[in-house]
Amino acid sequence: MAQALAQAGIAAVFxxxxxxxxxxxxxxxxxxxxxxxxDGLRRYVAEAGITHIIDATHPFAAQISxxxxxxxxxxxxxxxxxxxxxxxxxxxxxPDNEAAAAALPDSPARVFxxxxxxxxxxxxxxxxxxxxxxxxxxxxxxxxxxxxxxxxARGPFSDADDTDLLRHHxxxxxVAKNAGGAGAQAKLVAARHLGLPVILxxxxxxxxxxxxxxxxxxxxxxxxxxxxxV
Numbered sequence: 001m002a003q004a005l006a007q008a009g010i011a012a013v014f015x016x017x018x019x020x021x022x023x024x025x026x027x028x029x030x031x032x033x034x035x036x037x038x039d040g041l042r043r044y045v046a047e048a049g050i051t052h053i054i055d056a057t058h059p060f061a062a063q064i065s066x067x068x069x070x071x072x073x074x075x076x077x078x079x080x081x082x083x084x085x086x087x088x089x090x091x092x093x094x095p096d097n098e099a100a101a102a103a104l105p106d107s108p109a110r111v112f113x114x115x116x117x118x119x120x121x122x123x124x125x126x127x128x129x130x131x132x133x134x135x136x137x138x139x140x141x142x143x144x145x146x147x148x149x150x151x152x153a154r155g156p157f158s159d160a161d162d163t164d165l166l167r168h169h170x171x172x173x174x175v176a177k178n179a180g181g182a183g184a185q186a187k188l189v190a191a192r193h194l195g196l197p198v199i200l201x202x203x204x205x206x207x208x209x210x211x212x213x214x215x216x217x218x219x220x221x222x223x224x225x226x227x228x229x230v
Contacts, residue, residue, distance in 0.1 A: 001056050001078060002026045004215050007227035013048065017057075017064070019118075021137045038067045045071050054078055054218055055209070060177050062204040069207045076221050077211040080180035082203060083188060090197045097122035100175050100199045104129060112166060114176040114187055115201070120144050123175075132169050156183035162190035174198045 005012045006027035014028040023032070035041040044050070055068045056078040068075055085091045094100045097115065101123045104111060113123065113131045121144045123131065130147045136154050143150075149169065166174075166187070174191050176184075178200050191198050212218045216226040 001054060001215050001218060002028050004219055004226055008219070008224050010222065010224065013050075017061070035067070038070045041067050041071050045073055052076075052222060059179050059203045060201075062206060065206050069209050075209055076218055077206075077209050078215070078218050079211050079213065081213060082178045082180045083185065083200070086192075088192045088195075089188070090191070090195065092197060092199050093202060094199055095202050097201060100201050101126050103199045104173060104175070109172045110170050112169070112171045112174045112187065114174060114184070116177075117143070132171060134165075155186075157186040159186045159189040159193075162186040163193055166190050166194055166196065171196065175201070177201045178203055 014026040016032045053075040
């Protein structure tokens, strides 16, 4: 999306939440950090002369999406479609992390916890399991789980790599957010190959808003065509 805006010469600002230490460089002026809630976002929009918002945040970054809807300027969401189970998948759908933790077995298991690091405390109710985390940055505070392995890596990941990962760590269960897209899907393909159960957390509910499934749709909404090569 940033590449298309830059190539079309559209004045735009790319905003990162600041959750990773070394975010990817974008071809647009970039700001990093929160806005200070709805009121702070409204002030920023007014002071920066923002006329349109493209909400291309992670499907589980619900609060900023809700704030963006309330910011008071035209908005469109750019969303990846959620993953859908296919033949051979063993998926158990749950509404939130608490339900995901409850769905894990009571006997000790080896769990690939593919939810990031923000809500690990939700799984403290199941401390008997060994948890594998894959993070972009090294944690800077103690993690709230007693038996945990952290590996540092940045996606996208291949099906073969994730199959090897699950085998190497003798994973018996996977917990993941239904983020959609190709970049993080390899773990689900690997689980299918290995016959492993996946506990899949559903997306949070958001206020009604226009939604696009592609960069071209967003560009059309802005009144611009998609540049060649994007």
